[in-house]
Amino acid sequence: MPGYDRHFAICEGLGIRMIPVALTGAGPDMAAVERLVGDDPTIKGIWCVPKYSNPSGEIYAPEAVRRLAAMPTAAPDFRIFWDNAYAVHHLTETRHGLANLLEACARHGHADRALVFASTSKITFAGAGLALMAASPANLAWFERHLSRRTIGPDKLNQLRHVKLLQDAAGIDQLMDRHRRLLAPKFRAVDDVLTRHLEGCGVASWSKPAGGYFVSLDVATGSAKRVVALAADAGIALVPAGRTFPYGDDPRDANIRLAPSFPSVGEVAEAVEGVALAVLLAASEALLRSHNQEAVA
Numbered sequence: 001m002p003g004y005d006r007h008f009a010i011c012e013g014l015g016i017r018m019i020p021v022a023l024t025g026a027g028p029d030m031a032a033v034e035r036l037v038g039d040d041p042t043i044k045g046i047w048c049v050p051k052y053s054n055p056s057g058e059i060y061a062p063e064a065v066r067r068l069a070a071m072p073t074a075a076p077d078f079r080i081f082w083d084n085a086y087a088v089h090h091l092t093e094t095r096h097g098l099a100n101l102l103e104a105c106a107r108h109g110h111a112d113r114a115l116v117f118a119s120t121s122k123i124t125f126a127g128a129g130l131a132l133m134a135a136s137p138a139n140l141a142w143f144e145r146h147l148s149r150r151t152i153g154p155d156k157l158n159q160l161r162h163v164k165l166l167q168d169a170a171g172i173d174q175l176m177d178r179h180r181r182l183l184a185p186k187f188r189a190v191d192d193v194l195t196r197h198l199e200g201c202g203v204a205s206w207s208k209p210a211g212g213y214f215v216s217l218d219v220a221t222g223s224a225k226r227v228v229a230l231a232a233d234a235g236i237a238l239v240p241a242g243r244t245f246p247y248g249d250d251p252r253d254a255n256i257r258l259a260p261s262f263p264s265v266g267e268v269a270e271a272v273e274g275v276a277l278a279v280l281l282a283a284s285e286a287l288l289r290s291h292n293q294e295a296v297a
């Protein structure tokens with residue numbers, strides 16, 4: 001945690017119980033993961049956004065990938081849902097890599113453990129992209145059995161459009177470079193404004209992602225909902241606080257996901273000014289409250 005709200009919504013919709021695991025900056029807390037999956041056969045899988053995570057910007061280190069592939073699991077049918085949604089969505093000139101989970105799983109004798117997917121939603125056209133999946137031959141055969149009942153065939157014209165536009169890996173890199181030139185200034189604006197207002201105040205910290213679509217903002221414990229409400233009063237729509245945790249429940253009420261990709265650079269800067277002031281105001285209110293409580297006591 002924090003994580004992607006639709007993963008949580010899928011599990012909630014299907015009645016699958018979720019257990020939050022902390023992220024470390026280089027992937028999940030692997031000691032916690034190994035303990036949980038090693039002990040409990042009812043734990044059947046883990047969601048991972050392994051690169052430029054939504055929202056933390058995390059890139060899983062090779063050692064985290066290796067441990068996920070190698071770890072013993074009490075459930076023989078344990079699966080890793082490897083949502084590599086931001087595989088090529090770099091925000092700097094460095095195209096960060098990621099260890100190959102499928103190969104690692106096969107190497108460690110767990111070929112069927114990994115289900116890898118991605119899409120061109122944020123490469124070509126949101127709502128008209130291609131979905132991609134990679135898995136072992138056994139998993140793909142299982143998937144195709146279901147898919148063939150769900151749809152009679154893929155949208156071949158859209159596949160052709162993608163091939164014509166992107167051509168090959170170099171074509172994807174070129175398009176993503178153009179996206180980066182649009183997006184990087186917006187992320188810089190977020191960081192500049194937050195730094196100007198909040199650095200050194202001790203009430204907030206935020207991610208400085210090298211890719212992906214989000215900045216993860218942590219505010220004073222117990223004040224994220226208040227920040228979102230104050231921002232709303234000022235006409236700034238933020239993702240509701242809590243969304244980055246299963247069941248909408250951030251136990252510290254501290255995390256807010258900022259998504260600067262859509263508005264213009266000017267609008268982003270103006271909105272984040274408002275957010276930063278809301279963070280300061282909410283933190284001041286909390287401080288005053290605890291001060292007053294101490295005075296009464």
Ligand SMILES: Cc1ncc(COP(=O)(O)O)c(C=O)c1O
Nearest residue numbers: 004049054083085118119120121
């Ligand atoms: C981690 C992650 N997976 C998947 C998606 C959505 O992908 P698609 O539009 O292909 O469903 C998003 C979009 O925000 C995302 O952040």
